[in-house]
Amino acid sequence: MDENEEKLLRLVALQNAQAVLLARDRAEHELIATNEALERKTAELAEQRESFRVTLASIGDAVITTDTQAKITFLNPVAEAMTGWKSDEAIGQPLEKVFNIINEQTRQPAPNPVSRVLREGVVVGLANHTALIGRDGKETAIDDSAAPIRAETGKISGVVMVFHDVTEQRKAENALRQSNQLLSEVRDELEKRVQERTTELETANESLRDLSARLLHLQDEERRRLARELHDSVGQILAAIGMNIAVVQSQSHKLDSFGARAVSENAQLVDQVSREIRTISHLLHPPLLEVAGLVSALRWYVDGFSERSKIKVDLEVPADFGRLPNDAELAIFRIVQECLTNVHRHSGSATAAILIRQEDGQLTVQVRDSGKGLPSKKQRELIESNRGGVGFGGMRERLRQLGGALEIQSEGEGTVVSVTLNVQSAPTDG
Ligand SMILES: Nc1ncnc2c1ncn2[C@@H]1O[C@H](COP(=O)(O)OP(=O)(O)OP(=O)(O)O)[C@@H](O)[C@H]1O
Ligand SMILES: [Mg+2]
Incomplete structure (x- = not known):
């Protein structure tokens, strides 16, 4: 290199x-x-x-968090105070040990919300009436919920449970429930008493009605008896006196003129008394009523009434009007009698009209006058209440017994008293 x-x-x-x-x-x-x-x-x-x-x-609420094994990972001071567990002791403990809950009413352990959150991954509210038993045994009514803690991935990494003391609220609820209970008991008691009183009143009313029915019946009977007594005893004695006077009268040439006039006057007086006794007797109980029926008895009565009162009375009855049951005939006769007496006593009318109609088993009787009339307030009183005289009271009572109705009409001039009654014609017996 x-x-x-x-x-x-x-x-x-x-x-x-x-x-x-x-x-x-x-x-x-x-x-x-x-x-x-x-x-x-x-x-x-x-x-x-x-x-x-x-x-x-x-925060004011108690908070406990757990991991996915339901072991405690955090406890805030409110939770510490309520459970009686300090954070350092509680962390790592299974939730049930620290968070000991029961059903207040059954005293049975309440289902643990954390297990359900871990199982189902949903927010769970505590069941109603849940109470927490603290480490020292102290019981606190609680209310609230548990929710899953999720990592960003969405995986559950634990549970957070938030609860608070509802002792006061529950006390208030209980008090409210108790007072509601009390209220409903009082109301029931009151209703019961009202019911009892109503029953008592109804019974009393019933016996009062019975009594008035019996009184009316007795009155009718008494009148019938008196009528017969007057006719049979007083009437017979008067007839005997009359005969004796006739004997004396036939010998009156033996008397001086003074004596003869006295005898003749006596004969007239006895005649007059006889007629009056007869009238009184027939008014007390018209013999025609039973023998010849309502229409004949009314005709006889109306004639006598017109003559005595100088009130002109029209009587309009259907030509084919037959017989009615005895009690209905007597009731109608008495009602017409009372109405005409009222016309005479109260109305100031110079005329009166009686109209009788019968249609499909329904009988209507109207007594009309052209007098001073009746104020509507008084009409209502006479129809509805027990006020007024015996007259309207008696009419109402008679009609009640027969299931009939009474009506008063009076606007301005005159008065019409109407009676309606369901009647079956009585079979004519002979
Ligand atoms: N036709 C009438 N016109 C005007 N007022 C009448 C008539 N009929 C009844 N009244 C009034 O109604 C009231 C009640 O009548 P009701 O027959 O009940 O009693 P009464 O005639 O006063 O007494 P009684 O018990 O003797 O019959 C009468 O007092 C009178 O004021
Ligand atoms: Mg009267």
Whole structure:
């Protein structure tokens, strides 16, 4: 090898060595830069971690995190206070050991939410009525949820559980539930009492109705008895007196004129008393009602009434009007009688009209006058309540027993009292 060749070789070796050194320098620089970046990243991460830790440590809720084995990795101070476990003791422990939960009502262990999060990868809320039993046995009502912690890849790297003390809220809920319960008991009791009172009232009403029905019936009976007594005893005695007076009258030529006039006056008086007793007796209980029926009894009554009161009364009845059951005939007779008495006593009317119609088993009776009328307030009272005289009360009662209805119409002038009643015509017996 000559000298030149040697120089050339050394130059090449030098150049190679320089290139290697350069490459090493570059590699060293790159390494340093990478190291610096790594350190920066680590510091950043540490900072982030610290900031998360501080955040979790300072939030008002209790926070526990676990790894994928459900072993505790973090516990904030609120969680420490509630579980009674210090962070350094708790970390690494299985969650169940530290986070011991039961169902407040059944006292059975409650399902651990972390296991479900790990199994299903979903956010899980705690079951209702969950209570945490602290290390010292202290019980705290809690409420909240657990959620998976996911790495950037989406893989679950642990679970974070957040819970808080709901003792006060639950107390309030319980108090509310209790007062609701109490309220509903009171309401039930009240309803029961109202029901009892209503039943009592209904019973009382029922017996009152029975009583008034019986009273009306007794009144009818009493009138019938009185009518018969008057007719049969007083009437007969008067008839006997009349006959005796007739005997004396036939001998009146034996008397002086004074005596003869007295006898003749007596004969007239006895005649008059007889007629009045007869009228009273018939008004008390019209004998025609049973014998000849409603229409005849009404005709007789209306004639007498018109004569006595000087009120002109029209009676309009269908020509083919037959017989009705006895109680219906008596009720209608008494109602018309009461209405006409009212016309005479209260209306000041000079006329009255009675209209009777019968259609498809429904009977309508109207008594109309052209008098001073009845204010609508009073009409309502007379129809609905028990106010007013015995008159309307009696009409209502009679109709109630027969399932009929009463109506009063009066606008301005005059009054119409209408009665409707479902009746089957009674078979005419003879
Ligand atoms: N045709 C009428 N025109 C005007 N007012 C009437 C008429 N009928 C009834 N009234 C009024 O209605 C009231 C109630 O009548 P109701 O027959 O019930 O009692 P009453 O006639 O006063 O007493 P009673 O118990 O003797 O019948 C009467 O007091 C009267 O004011
Ligand atoms: Mg009356």
